[in-house]
Amino acid sequence: MKTKLILFSIACAFAIQALAQSEDVKYEDILVTDSSNIYQGVLDNGFRYYICNNDNPSNELELRLIQKSGTDDEGGIPGISLLLKRMLCSENLTVGSNGVLKNKLDELQLQRLPQFRAAHGLVPGVSAYCSEIENRCTEYNLFRLRNDKTFVASYLNLLAEIAGDARFSSSELERQKELLVNEINNRRYDFPKAEEESLKAAFIEGCTPDEWANRQVESIRSITLQQLEAYYQKWYAPQNQCLYVFGKAPANIVDMIKQKFGSRPSLLAPERSVNELIDNKLLMVKQDVPMFVVQFLFLKPRVALSETKNLGSVRKAVIYKRFCDNIRSCFKGYVESSMDENDKLFESPLFDIKFVAGLDLYADESQFKNYIDDVTKKLDDIMLNGVNVEPDTMSIEKRKELQQKALIDLRENVVMDTHSCIKDNFLYSTPLLKNYLAQKYFQYEIGEQDIQDCCKEVFKDYDLRIICTTPYGYPDADIKAKLESVLLRFNK
Helix, strand or coil: CHHHHHHHHHHHHHHHHHHHHCCCCCHHHCECCCCCCEEEEECCCCCEEEEECCCCCCCCEEEEEEEECCCCCCCCCCCHHHHHHHHHHHHCCEECCCCCEECCCHHHCHHHCHHHHHCCCCCCCCCCEEEECCCCEEEEEEEEECCCHHHHHHHHHHHHHHHHHCCCCHHHHHHHHHHHHHHHHCCCCCCCCCHHHHHHHHHHHCCCHHHHHHHHHHHHHHCCHHHHHHHHHHHCCHHHEEEEEEECCCCCHHHHHHHHHCCCCCCCCCCCCCCCCCCCCEEEEEECCCCEEEEEEEECCCCCCCCCCCHHHHHHHHHHHHHHHHHHHCCCCEEEEEEECCCCCCCCCEEEEEEEECCCCCCCHHHHHHHHHHHHHHHHHHHHHCCCCCCCCCCHHHHHHHHHHHHHHHHHCCCCCHHHHHHHHHHCCCCCECHHHHHHHHCCCCCHHHHHHHHHHHCCCCEEEEEEEEECCCCCHHHHHHHHHHHHHHCC
């Protein structure tokens, strides 16, 4: 018996070694494959479900319906996605202190669900609905459901009714509009959310942050009930939903899901509205700190995004990271660089290089000009000649050995944070990848040519924008003129 185990281990090692040495790692080699952990499925209408068992010692069962509710404002109506989430949160399900399921939507007609009138399987005081603004989704969830076929079937029935059939009252819409407007005016909720985001938002729209907020307020006040319901119907189509079942579910749970969700008609998800960039190439900003910042934004032409990410996109992300690391090493001082293939503000692939100089409090104009000359000269050289890449001293054999170890690690690890993993998979169309480990596999095969090819691609067919921040209200007319000359030279 011992001999058989040794032979089996040797055979596995040779199989993994052969796989590691092949040119293409198969997609399923990086996927979560432990069937006791996650079982995933997609119905014909695009509805997705995940049945998970992370060996929870208790007999508890949890079901969550996750729905995309828009990642950004659609159709030129700023604020509609946030308003939709507020409406859903205000008008849908809560669990009372007595554990009885309450509902403000008469249209759901819960009286047709006798099993839920008792609702004694619910935990008192736990919300059955939550709106996750930052996570670009909404969730309906109940906890500690009885592991009972009839009870689970009733809950699925309820979720199926919620998923696409909600109606909103005009009175509640007006109330939520005013609450949201007050939040914006009082700055409790800042749409750009951060100073840098605010700068970019103002840069894109050609207005100041205050003008941006006023535009949001005007748009929110004008939203009608018909617009809100139309937006809801587009985003709550089956292909924009998934059901997460955690715990020891009944054996025929898949049949229940197919029955409740499989017959619903599928709708086309909305296409992203094209965000036309204004012809303003330079944004000058003042701030009361002794920092001078110049940020070069290389916008790439918009391309159709793939429906799902694959191992090729993971490998590409590794190349981008190595490329950005090399960019930083080419400059002195503090430099940040990043590549975002789907920048949410510019809605285009974006390569961003930010230079920050901690200047003397009484720095004169020549110091600013010299700093710009220095960084643009180095940037011009990189765009023309490529980046300096440290030679890889590791032998091919050693890299293959490390890749083999990475594959073994991939096969041995399972997903522990099931809920976060599924949400990320659903919202960003990412496969259930052990992403960090997959990147470790690819980092051993990325060479100098990959990085130089990436450099050529980034600096080809781009549209340059610049954000410049000067300290202490420094008169920046000459700095602005110098940066405009940079734009003329680079945007050929």
